Amino acid sequence: MGEIRNKDGLTEEEFLKQYKPSKYERPxxxxxxxxxxxxxxxxxxxxxxxxxxxxxxxxxxxxxxxxxxxxxxxxxxxxxxxxxxxxxxxxxxxxxxxxxxxxxxxxxxxxxxxxxxxxxxxxxxxxxxxxxxxxxxxxxxxxxxxxxxxxxxxxxxxxxxxxxxxxxxxxxxxxxxxxxxxxxxxxxxxxxxxxxxxxxxxxxILYSDIAFNLLPEEFTLPDVKRVYEVILGKELYKSNFNANIKSKLISTDCKITSMIKGGKKAAGYKYKGQ
Structure with a gap:
Protein backbone atom coordinates (compact mmCIF):
# COMPACT_ATOMS: atom_id res chain seq x y z
CA MET A 1 0.00 0.00 0.00
CA GLY A 2 1.47 3.36 -1.07
CA GLU A 3 1.78 6.52 0.99
CA ILE A 4 -1.42 8.47 1.50
CA ARG A 5 -1.43 11.84 -0.23
CA ASN A 6 -3.76 14.80 0.26
CA LYS A 7 -5.62 16.73 -2.45
CA ASP A 8 -2.39 18.62 -3.31
CA GLY A 9 -0.50 15.36 -3.81
CA LEU A 10 1.58 15.73 -0.60
CA THR A 11 2.57 12.98 1.81
CA GLU A 12 2.37 13.76 5.52
CA GLU A 13 6.14 14.34 5.66
CA GLU A 14 6.02 16.74 2.69
CA PHE A 15 2.99 18.54 4.15
CA LEU A 16 4.73 19.11 7.51
CA LYS A 17 7.90 20.43 5.83
CA GLN A 18 6.02 23.22 4.08
CA TYR A 19 3.50 23.92 6.86
CA LYS A 20 3.66 27.50 8.27
CA PRO A 21 2.56 27.70 11.94
CA SER A 22 2.66 31.52 11.71
CA LYS A 23 -0.39 31.35 9.43
CA TYR A 24 -2.59 31.29 12.54
CA GLU A 25 -2.49 33.52 15.61
CA ARG A 26 -1.48 31.55 18.69
CA PRO A 27 -2.78 32.32 22.18
CA ILE A 205 -18.88 14.25 46.70
CA LEU A 206 -22.34 12.78 46.07
CA TYR A 207 -20.90 10.03 43.85
CA SER A 208 -17.18 9.83 44.71
CA ASP A 209 -14.80 9.71 47.68
CA ILE A 210 -13.16 13.04 46.82
CA ALA A 211 -13.91 14.51 50.28
CA PHE A 212 -11.35 12.22 51.96
CA ASN A 213 -8.59 14.32 50.41
CA LEU A 214 -9.55 17.04 52.90
CA LEU A 215 -9.12 14.80 55.96
CA PRO A 216 -5.98 13.60 57.77
CA GLU A 217 -4.95 9.95 57.54
CA GLU A 218 -6.87 9.12 60.74
CA PHE A 219 -10.23 10.64 61.69
CA THR A 220 -13.57 10.05 63.43
CA LEU A 221 -17.04 9.58 61.95
CA PRO A 222 -18.12 13.04 63.22
CA ASP A 223 -15.13 14.50 61.35
CA VAL A 224 -16.19 12.93 58.05
CA LYS A 225 -19.80 13.99 58.54
CA ARG A 226 -18.76 17.60 59.24
CA VAL A 227 -16.68 17.78 56.03
CA TYR A 228 -19.65 16.58 53.98
CA GLU A 229 -21.98 19.05 55.70
CA VAL A 230 -19.68 22.01 55.06
CA ILE A 231 -19.36 21.17 51.37
CA LEU A 232 -23.06 20.43 50.85
CA GLY A 233 -24.19 23.36 53.00
CA LYS A 234 -26.72 21.36 55.02
CA GLU A 235 -26.99 19.12 58.07
CA LEU A 236 -27.03 15.37 57.46
CA TYR A 237 -28.84 12.65 59.42
CA LYS A 238 -26.25 10.94 61.59
CA SER A 239 -27.57 7.35 61.40
CA ASN A 240 -28.09 7.41 57.63
CA PHE A 241 -24.72 9.04 56.96
CA ASN A 242 -22.77 6.64 59.19
CA ALA A 243 -24.46 3.62 57.63
CA ASN A 244 -23.54 4.79 54.12
CA ILE A 245 -19.97 5.88 54.88
CA LYS A 246 -18.72 2.98 57.01
CA SER A 247 -18.22 0.68 54.03
CA LYS A 248 -15.51 3.08 52.82
CA LEU A 249 -13.57 2.99 56.10
CA ILE A 250 -11.20 0.77 58.08
CA SER A 251 -11.31 0.85 61.88
CA THR A 252 -8.01 1.62 63.61
CA ASP A 253 -9.23 -0.13 66.79
CA CYS A 254 -8.36 2.90 68.91
CA LYS A 255 -10.03 6.12 70.02
CA ILE A 256 -8.89 9.56 68.92
CA THR A 257 -10.12 13.09 69.61
CA SER A 258 -12.42 14.55 66.98
CA MET A 259 -11.07 17.56 65.08
CA ILE A 260 -14.33 19.45 65.67
CA LYS A 261 -13.93 22.22 68.26
CA GLY A 262 -14.68 20.73 71.67
CA GLY A 263 -14.83 17.30 70.05
CA LYS A 264 -14.77 14.19 72.19
CA LYS A 265 -12.85 10.95 71.82
CA ALA A 266 -14.41 8.53 69.38
CA ALA A 267 -13.47 5.48 67.31
CA GLY A 268 -10.72 6.19 64.82
CA TYR A 269 -10.92 5.28 61.15
CA LYS A 270 -8.85 5.40 57.98
CA TYR A 271 -10.06 5.65 54.39
CA LYS A 272 -10.15 2.20 52.79
CA GLY A 273 -9.50 3.39 49.26
CA GLN A 274 -10.66 1.84 46.02
Whole structure:
Protein backbone atom coordinates (compact mmCIF):
# COMPACT_ATOMS: atom_id res chain seq x y z
CA MET A 1 0.00 0.00 0.00
CA GLY A 2 1.47 3.36 -1.07
CA GLU A 3 1.78 6.52 0.99
CA ILE A 4 -1.42 8.47 1.50
CA ARG A 5 -1.43 11.84 -0.23
CA ASN A 6 -3.76 14.80 0.26
CA LYS A 7 -5.62 16.73 -2.45
CA ASP A 8 -2.39 18.62 -3.31
CA GLY A 9 -0.50 15.36 -3.81
CA LEU A 10 1.58 15.73 -0.60
CA THR A 11 2.57 12.98 1.81
CA GLU A 12 2.37 13.76 5.52
CA GLU A 13 6.14 14.34 5.66
CA GLU A 14 6.02 16.74 2.69
CA PHE A 15 2.99 18.54 4.15
CA LEU A 16 4.73 19.11 7.51
CA LYS A 17 7.90 20.43 5.83
CA GLN A 18 6.02 23.22 4.08
CA TYR A 19 3.50 23.92 6.86
CA LYS A 20 3.66 27.50 8.27
CA PRO A 21 2.56 27.70 11.94
CA SER A 22 2.66 31.52 11.71
CA LYS A 23 -0.39 31.35 9.43
CA TYR A 24 -2.59 31.29 12.54
CA GLU A 25 -2.49 33.52 15.61
CA ARG A 26 -1.48 31.55 18.69
CA PRO A 27 -2.78 32.32 22.18
CA UNK A 28 -0.70 31.79 25.31
CA UNK A 29 -1.80 29.16 27.83
CA UNK A 30 -1.80 29.46 31.62
CA UNK A 31 -2.84 27.26 34.53
CA UNK A 32 -4.48 28.31 37.79
CA UNK A 33 -5.04 26.18 40.88
CA UNK A 34 -8.06 26.41 43.13
CA UNK A 35 -6.38 25.08 46.29
CA UNK A 36 -8.89 24.10 48.97
CA UNK A 37 -8.59 22.72 52.49
CA UNK A 38 -10.71 22.47 55.63
CA UNK A 39 -10.20 24.82 58.58
CA UNK A 40 -8.48 23.50 61.72
CA UNK A 41 -11.77 22.65 63.47
CA UNK A 42 -13.62 21.67 60.28
CA UNK A 43 -15.82 24.79 60.52
CA UNK A 44 -15.48 25.81 56.87
CA UNK A 45 -13.52 25.50 53.65
CA UNK A 46 -10.42 27.59 53.00
CA UNK A 47 -8.90 28.71 49.69
CA UNK A 48 -5.30 29.72 49.09
CA UNK A 49 -4.87 33.14 47.44
CA UNK A 50 -1.74 34.90 46.20
CA UNK A 51 -1.28 38.69 46.31
CA UNK A 52 0.12 39.81 42.97
CA UNK A 53 3.14 42.12 43.04
CA UNK A 54 3.18 43.19 39.40
CA UNK A 55 0.81 44.41 36.69
CA UNK A 56 -1.83 43.55 35.67
CA UNK A 57 -3.98 43.50 38.83
CA UNK A 58 -1.06 44.56 41.00
CA UNK A 59 -1.80 44.02 44.74
CA UNK A 60 -4.98 42.09 43.93
CA UNK A 61 -5.58 38.59 45.26
CA UNK A 62 -5.54 35.71 42.81
CA UNK A 63 -5.29 31.96 42.53
CA UNK A 64 -1.82 30.46 42.29
CA UNK A 65 -0.79 29.84 38.70
CA UNK A 66 1.36 30.82 35.74
CA UNK A 67 2.25 30.21 32.11
CA UNK A 68 2.60 26.73 30.61
CA UNK A 69 6.05 25.96 29.19
CA UNK A 70 6.29 24.96 25.53
CA UNK A 71 7.28 21.39 26.46
CA UNK A 72 4.92 21.03 29.43
CA UNK A 73 1.48 19.53 29.74
CA UNK A 74 -0.96 21.69 31.67
CA UNK A 75 -0.89 19.11 34.47
CA UNK A 76 2.91 19.30 34.75
CA UNK A 77 2.72 23.10 34.73
CA UNK A 78 0.11 23.04 37.51
CA UNK A 79 2.36 20.82 39.65
CA UNK A 80 5.36 23.07 39.02
CA UNK A 81 3.47 26.28 39.79
CA UNK A 82 2.04 24.73 42.94
CA UNK A 83 5.56 24.15 44.20
CA UNK A 84 7.12 27.41 42.95
CA UNK A 85 4.42 29.83 44.11
CA UNK A 86 3.41 28.23 47.40
CA UNK A 87 6.09 25.73 48.45
CA UNK A 88 3.33 23.12 48.82
CA UNK A 89 4.01 19.48 48.07
CA UNK A 90 2.77 18.27 44.73
CA UNK A 91 1.51 14.80 45.77
CA UNK A 92 -1.97 16.17 46.43
CA UNK A 93 -5.31 15.67 44.72
CA UNK A 94 -5.28 17.59 41.43
CA UNK A 95 -8.12 17.54 38.91
CA UNK A 96 -8.70 19.59 35.78
CA UNK A 97 -11.68 21.82 36.44
CA UNK A 98 -12.49 24.20 33.59
CA UNK A 99 -11.06 26.03 30.59
CA UNK A 100 -11.41 29.81 30.78
CA UNK A 101 -11.33 31.24 27.26
CA UNK A 102 -13.03 34.64 27.21
CA UNK A 103 -10.96 36.64 24.67
CA UNK A 104 -10.53 39.67 26.97
CA UNK A 105 -9.94 37.78 30.24
CA UNK A 106 -6.30 38.94 30.38
CA UNK A 107 -5.39 42.55 29.44
CA UNK A 108 -1.88 41.56 28.33
CA UNK A 109 -2.78 39.35 25.38
CA UNK A 110 -4.98 36.44 24.31
CA UNK A 111 -4.61 33.91 27.13
CA UNK A 112 -6.47 30.61 27.54
CA UNK A 113 -6.44 29.34 31.11
CA UNK A 114 -6.81 25.74 32.26
CA UNK A 115 -8.04 25.71 35.85
CA UNK A 116 -7.37 22.88 38.30
CA UNK A 117 -8.85 22.06 41.69
CA UNK A 118 -6.50 20.89 44.44
CA UNK A 119 -7.59 19.38 47.76
CA UNK A 120 -5.30 19.07 50.77
CA UNK A 121 -4.91 19.57 54.51
CA UNK A 122 -4.20 23.11 55.68
CA UNK A 123 -0.47 23.80 55.95
CA UNK A 124 1.90 26.78 55.98
CA UNK A 125 2.64 28.32 52.60
CA UNK A 126 5.49 30.38 51.19
CA UNK A 127 4.86 33.12 48.63
CA UNK A 128 6.96 32.60 45.48
CA UNK A 129 8.81 35.20 43.40
CA UNK A 130 5.65 36.37 41.63
CA UNK A 131 3.68 37.05 44.83
CA UNK A 132 3.81 39.48 47.75
CA UNK A 133 1.92 37.14 50.07
CA UNK A 134 0.20 33.77 50.13
CA UNK A 135 -2.70 33.44 52.59
CA UNK A 136 -5.51 31.03 53.40
CA UNK A 137 -8.98 32.65 53.14
CA UNK A 138 -12.20 31.34 54.67
CA UNK A 139 -14.59 30.69 51.81
CA UNK A 140 -18.37 30.33 51.83
CA UNK A 141 -21.22 30.19 49.34
CA UNK A 142 -24.58 30.92 50.96
CA UNK A 143 -27.73 32.77 49.86
CA UNK A 144 -26.15 33.57 46.48
CA UNK A 145 -23.17 35.31 48.11
CA UNK A 146 -19.63 34.12 47.44
CA UNK A 147 -17.43 35.38 50.30
CA UNK A 148 -13.68 35.13 50.90
CA UNK A 149 -12.17 36.57 54.08
CA UNK A 150 -8.97 36.57 56.05
CA UNK A 151 -9.64 37.95 59.52
CA UNK A 152 -5.95 38.32 60.49
CA UNK A 153 -5.34 40.74 57.57
CA UNK A 154 -8.87 42.21 57.68
CA UNK A 155 -9.56 41.31 54.05
CA UNK A 156 -13.12 40.67 52.86
CA UNK A 157 -14.06 39.95 49.24
CA UNK A 158 -17.69 39.36 48.24
CA UNK A 159 -19.60 38.63 45.05
CA UNK A 160 -23.36 38.48 44.56
CA UNK A 161 -24.50 35.66 42.28
CA UNK A 162 -27.29 36.17 39.75
CA UNK A 163 -28.86 32.99 38.44
CA UNK A 164 -29.24 32.65 34.69
CA UNK A 165 -31.10 29.89 32.81
CA UNK A 166 -29.95 29.09 29.28
CA UNK A 167 -30.59 26.35 26.75
CA UNK A 168 -27.95 23.67 26.14
CA UNK A 169 -29.51 21.61 23.40
CA UNK A 170 -32.98 20.77 24.66
CA UNK A 171 -32.00 21.03 28.33
CA UNK A 172 -32.36 24.07 30.59
CA UNK A 173 -29.02 24.70 32.30
CA UNK A 174 -28.38 26.95 35.29
CA UNK A 175 -25.48 29.38 35.13
CA UNK A 176 -24.42 32.41 37.16
CA UNK A 177 -23.11 35.89 36.62
CA UNK A 178 -21.28 37.59 39.47
CA UNK A 179 -21.34 41.16 40.75
CA UNK A 180 -18.62 42.45 43.08
CA UNK A 181 -20.12 44.04 46.22
CA UNK A 182 -16.87 44.99 47.98
CA UNK A 183 -14.09 47.39 47.06
CA UNK A 184 -11.58 44.56 46.86
CA UNK A 185 -11.91 42.17 43.91
CA UNK A 186 -10.08 39.10 42.70
CA UNK A 187 -7.74 39.31 39.72
CA UNK A 188 -8.75 38.22 36.21
CA UNK A 189 -11.81 35.90 36.24
CA UNK A 190 -10.67 33.94 39.27
CA UNK A 191 -14.00 34.46 41.04
CA UNK A 192 -15.59 32.44 38.23
CA UNK A 193 -13.03 29.65 38.66
CA UNK A 194 -13.72 29.53 42.39
CA UNK A 195 -17.47 29.28 41.84
CA UNK A 196 -17.03 26.49 39.27
CA UNK A 197 -14.80 24.63 41.71
CA UNK A 198 -17.21 24.88 44.64
CA UNK A 199 -20.10 23.67 42.48
CA UNK A 200 -17.98 20.80 41.12
CA UNK A 201 -16.95 19.73 44.63
CA UNK A 202 -20.53 19.92 45.92
CA UNK A 203 -21.71 17.71 43.07
CA UNK A 204 -18.82 15.25 43.01
CA ILE A 205 -18.88 14.25 46.70
CA LEU A 206 -22.34 12.78 46.07
CA TYR A 207 -20.90 10.03 43.85
CA SER A 208 -17.18 9.83 44.71
CA ASP A 209 -14.80 9.71 47.68
CA ILE A 210 -13.16 13.04 46.82
CA ALA A 211 -13.91 14.51 50.28
CA PHE A 212 -11.35 12.22 51.96
CA ASN A 213 -8.59 14.32 50.41
CA LEU A 214 -9.55 17.04 52.90
CA LEU A 215 -9.12 14.80 55.96
CA PRO A 216 -5.98 13.60 57.77
CA GLU A 217 -4.95 9.95 57.54
CA GLU A 218 -6.87 9.12 60.74
CA PHE A 219 -10.23 10.64 61.69
CA THR A 220 -13.57 10.05 63.43
CA LEU A 221 -17.04 9.58 61.95
CA PRO A 222 -18.12 13.04 63.22
CA ASP A 223 -15.13 14.50 61.35
CA VAL A 224 -16.19 12.93 58.05
CA LYS A 225 -19.80 13.99 58.54
CA ARG A 226 -18.76 17.60 59.24
CA VAL A 227 -16.68 17.78 56.03
CA TYR A 228 -19.65 16.58 53.98
CA GLU A 229 -21.98 19.05 55.70
CA VAL A 230 -19.68 22.01 55.06
CA ILE A 231 -19.36 21.17 51.37
CA LEU A 232 -23.06 20.43 50.85
CA GLY A 233 -24.19 23.36 53.00
CA LYS A 234 -26.72 21.36 55.02
CA GLU A 235 -26.99 19.12 58.07
CA LEU A 236 -27.03 15.37 57.46
CA TYR A 237 -28.84 12.65 59.42
CA LYS A 238 -26.25 10.94 61.59
CA SER A 239 -27.57 7.35 61.40
CA ASN A 240 -28.09 7.41 57.63
CA PHE A 241 -24.72 9.04 56.96
CA ASN A 242 -22.77 6.64 59.19
CA ALA A 243 -24.46 3.62 57.63
CA ASN A 244 -23.54 4.79 54.12
CA ILE A 245 -19.97 5.88 54.88
CA LYS A 246 -18.72 2.98 57.01
CA SER A 247 -18.22 0.68 54.03
CA LYS A 248 -15.51 3.08 52.82
CA LEU A 249 -13.57 2.99 56.10
CA ILE A 250 -11.20 0.77 58.08
CA SER A 251 -11.31 0.85 61.88
CA THR A 252 -8.01 1.62 63.61
CA ASP A 253 -9.23 -0.13 66.79
CA CYS A 254 -8.36 2.90 68.91
CA LYS A 255 -10.03 6.12 70.02
CA ILE A 256 -8.89 9.56 68.92
CA THR A 257 -10.12 13.09 69.61
CA SER A 258 -12.42 14.55 66.98
CA MET A 259 -11.07 17.56 65.08
CA ILE A 260 -14.33 19.45 65.67
CA LYS A 261 -13.93 22.22 68.26
CA GLY A 262 -14.68 20.73 71.67
CA GLY A 263 -14.83 17.30 70.05
CA LYS A 264 -14.77 14.19 72.19
CA LYS A 265 -12.85 10.95 71.82
CA ALA A 266 -14.41 8.53 69.38
CA ALA A 267 -13.47 5.48 67.31
CA GLY A 268 -10.72 6.19 64.82
CA TYR A 269 -10.92 5.28 61.15
CA LYS A 270 -8.85 5.40 57.98
CA TYR A 271 -10.06 5.65 54.39
CA LYS A 272 -10.15 2.20 52.79
CA GLY A 273 -9.50 3.39 49.26
CA GLN A 274 -10.66 1.84 46.02
Missing amino acids: SVTVDMLILCMSRYLDNLKVLLIQRKNHPYINCWALAGGFVGIYESTYDAACRELQEETGLVTNTYLEQLYTMSNPDRDPRMRVIDVAYITLMREQPVLAGDDAKKALWFDISLHDDILELKNEEENINIKYCLHKKIFKNGVVDTTGYTQESITDEKLAFDHNEIILEGLLRLKNK
